[in-house]
Amino acid sequence: xxxxxxxIDDEPLARSIVIEYIQNFPDLVVSQVCSxxxxxxxxxxxxxxxxxxxxxxxxxxxxxxxxxxxxxxxAVIFATAFDEYAIKAFEAHAIDYLLKPFNQDRFEKxxxxxxxxxxxxxxxxxTKQLLDxxxxxxxxNQRIVIKDGSKIKIIPIQDVFYLEAADDFVKVFTKEGYFxxxxxxxxxxxVLDPSQFVRxxxxxxxxxxxxxxxxxxxxxxxxxxxxxxxxxxxxxxxYPKLKSILGL
Amino acid sequence: MATSPLSVKxxxxxxxxxxxxxxxxxxxxxxxxxxxxxxxxxxxxxxxVLLILACMLVIMMLHYYLPQKEKYFHLFTWCILITVIVxxxxxxxxxxxxxxDDEYIIFFNRSIWIRSSFDFLLLGCIILISVIWYNWQEQNxxxxxxxxxxxxxxxxxxxxxxxxxxxxxxxxxxNSINALIGSRPEEARKMVQQLSDFLRGTIKKEEHQWxxxxxxxxxxxxxxxxxxxRFGHRLSTVIGYDAAxxxxxxxxLLLQPVMENAIKFGLYDxxxxxxxxxxxxKEENNLVxxxxxxxxxxxxxxxxxxxxxLQSVQRRLYLLFAxxxxxxxxxxxxxxxxxxxxxxx
Numbered sequence: 001x002x003x004x005x006x007x008i009d010d011e012p013l014a015r016s017i018v019i020e021y022i023q024n025f026p027d028l029v030v031s032q033v034c035s036x037x038x039x040x041x042x043x044x045x046x047x048x049x050x051x052x053x054x055x056x057x058x059x060x061x062x063x064x065x066x067x068x069x070x071x072x073x074x075a076v077i078f079a080t081a082f083d084e085y086a087i088k089a090f091e092a093h094a095i096d097y098l099l100k101p102f103n104q105d106r107f108e109k110x111x112x113x114x115x116x117x118x119x120x121x122x123x124x125x126x127t128k129q130l131l132d133x134x135x136x137x138x139x140x141n142q143r144i145v146i147k148d149g150s151k152i153k154i155i156p157i158q159d160v161f162y163l164e165a166a167d168d169f170v171k172v173f174t175k176e177g178y179f180x181x182x183x184x185x186x187x188x189x190x191v192l193d194p195s196q197f198v199r200x201x202x203x204x205x206x207x208x209x210x211x212x213x214x215x216x217x218x219x220x221x222x223x224x225x226x227x228x229x230x231x232x233x234x235x236x237x238x239y240p241k242l243k244s245i246l247g248l
Numbered sequence: 249m250a251t252s253p254l255s256v257k258x259x260x261x262x263x264x265x266x267x268x269x270x271x272x273x274x275x276x277x278x279x280x281x282x283x284x285x286x287x288x289x290x291x292x293x294x295x296x297v298l299l300i301l302a303c304m305l306v307i308m309m310l311h312y313y314l315p316q317k318e319k320y321f322h323l324f325t326w327c328i329l330i331t332v333i334v335x336x337x338x339x340x341x342x343x344x345x346x347x348x349d350d351e352y353i354i355f356f357n358r359s360i361w362i363r364s365s366f367d368f369l370l371l372g373c374i375i376l377i378s379v380i381w382y383n384w385q386e387q388n389x390x391x392x393x394x395x396x397x398x399x400x401x402x403x404x405x406x407x408x409x410x411x412x413x414x415x416x417x418x419x420x421x422x423n424s425i426n427a428l429i430g431s432r433p434e435e436a437r438k439m440v441q442q443l444s445d446f447l448r449g450t451i452k453k454e455e456h457q458w459x460x461x462x463x464x465x466x467x468x469x470x471x472x473x474x475x476x477x478r479f480g481h482r483l484s485t486v487i488g489y490d491a492a493x494x495x496x497x498x499x500x501l502l503l504q505p506v507m508e509n510a511i512k513f514g515l516y517d518x519x520x521x522x523x524x525x526x527x528x529x530k531e532e533n534n535l536v537x538x539x540x541x542x543x544x545x546x547x548x549x550x551x552x553x554x555x556x557x558l559q560s561v562q563r564r565l566y567l568l569f570a571x572x573x574x575x576x577x578x579x580x581x582x583x584x585x586x587x588x589x590x591x592x593x
Contacts, residue, residue, distance in 0.1 A: 010479070010482075011420060011423075011478050011480075012480040013427035013478065013480075014423050014424065014427065016431065017427035020427070020430055036519045038519060057416070057516070058516070059516050059518060059519045060516070060517070060518070060519055060544075060547070081416055081419035081423060082415040082418075083416075099419075100419055100420060100422070100423035101419065101422045101423040103426075154547040156547065
């Protein structure tokens with residue numbers, strides 16, 4: 001049985017060399033080649049590939065951000081020319097990666113490794129941890145990338161009003177309404193700059209720049225009023241945190 | 249600035265303790281010569297307090313003025329002068345207090361040489377200690393400064409090397425060549441040549457060297473040709489300038505980082521095909537270079553655009569002309585413009 005492969009790289013020659021190498025594997029079929037993450041997301045949804053060969057530095061959204069947008073991402077072989085942070089993260093999570101330029105032998109090794117690990121849940125977990133890890137580094141900690149239907153939205157973090165927990169998702173509120181991101185509150189608490197974003201409540205993280213005032217609300221509780229008029233609950237433990245950072 | 253030994257607690261303790269011993273010794277010595285307790289205590293108190301003040305004065309003076317090695321004889325003069333002053337003042341005060349005690353006055357006059365020698369030796373010791381102390385401190389400071397300077401220059405050198413190598417550009421270019429070798433070997437050869445010429449240019453040219461606009465643009469063309477092979481049809485460039493400007497001068501390798509910044513910014517901020525333009529003209533006595541690239545105003549703040557490449561350009565121009573207004577940027581609609589002015593001699 002043959003396996004479907006998608007190649008995602010913004011440089012045409014980098015794509016063509018991978019296609020050339022793949023021709024030596026009769027059971028691998030290239031379903032599509034993509035030149036950026038947007039095309040990549042679409043193609044992955046459409047073809048449900050078994051493997052993607054993914055470049056890191058790409059226009060608009062990088063390889064990691066693209067993977068974040070995909071539910072149940074396929075197996076990935078990362079390829080990069082030079083990206084200190086990414087390489088550090090690969091090594092830290094024992095994830096195989098190709099350093100450009102790579103030769104046929106090295107490529108075959110990566111394919112062999114992928115075949116051995118196919119259907120292993122450990123790899124999936126490693127990749128997830130890798131994505132959590134790189135989300136902490138620039139430029140990814142400066143923006144939130146979200147899939148909104150068929151569109152992809154890049155939200156600079158200073159445009160975020162507040163975040164609200166919603167089951168397995170987090171609602172990201174901006175001036176255009178809210179967008180759903182499949183991450184946890186504690187993930188955002190880690191990624192966002194603590195001097196700008198504070199977890200005011202178990203289910204809320206608020207952008208301090210947006211707060212106009214904090215009013216009492218029922219007994220023991222408070223509510224933060226934002227510039228947009230939105231009201232964000234502040235819990236008993238959240239109130240002192242907000243107060244100390246705002247210097248009240 | 250060095251710290252005075254008087255501000256060091258351990259020194260103060262030793263200093264105070266030594267003086268206590270000297271004063272007690274002084275009193276007992278006078279008793280041994282047959283003076284009354286009262287006279288001995290007053291004599292030693294006046295003499296020694298003045299001497300302590302003189303010592304502190306010397307320490308303070310050396311704090312602010314440490315003579316050069318060849319002027320150490322100044323210290324000898326100071327020592328004699330201060331001794332004379334201390335003895336004279338002691339003499340005036342004690343003779344006033346004991347004006348009616350003839351026996352004491354005779355004793356004082358007879359002891360004046362011993363007192364002077366003792367005061368001189370003691371002041372000499374203090375001067376010696378101070379000089380050693382301050383020299384040691386200065387040496388320490390120099391050592392720290394030297395280490396700091398070495399660290400800075402090393403960092404700068406490393407940074408320069410890394411900039412020259414541009415690993416991301418280099419490895420991606422090699423990757424493109426690798427792909428071309430199989431399919432279009434002639435083009436691979438051409439690109440190897442371009443990459444070699446480009447790298448040779450980076451190594452050959454010194455930062456402080458000045459080149460003509462013509463040379464700089466030729467060098468820039470190598471870089472652009474390589475980038476065009478890498479990014480294919482997505483990247484196009486327009487270079488517009490009048491041949492009359494050929495001989496205008498600018499610092500070597502100044503434009504490549506500006507162009508690199510524009511390409512990166514343009515290529516990675518949109519998924520479309522992009523056009524980068526460079527225009528050169530002469531305004532008053534400046535060579536003015538304008539570089540434009542498209543960007544997406546919705547997702548990127550212009551601040552991100554004035555990346556590291558532009559900072560180093562600004563720094564270089566500042567070091568050359570001591571002016572901070574030679575690099576400017578502007579974001580208008582979806583076009584980001586970088587303007588560089590190079591004053592002509």
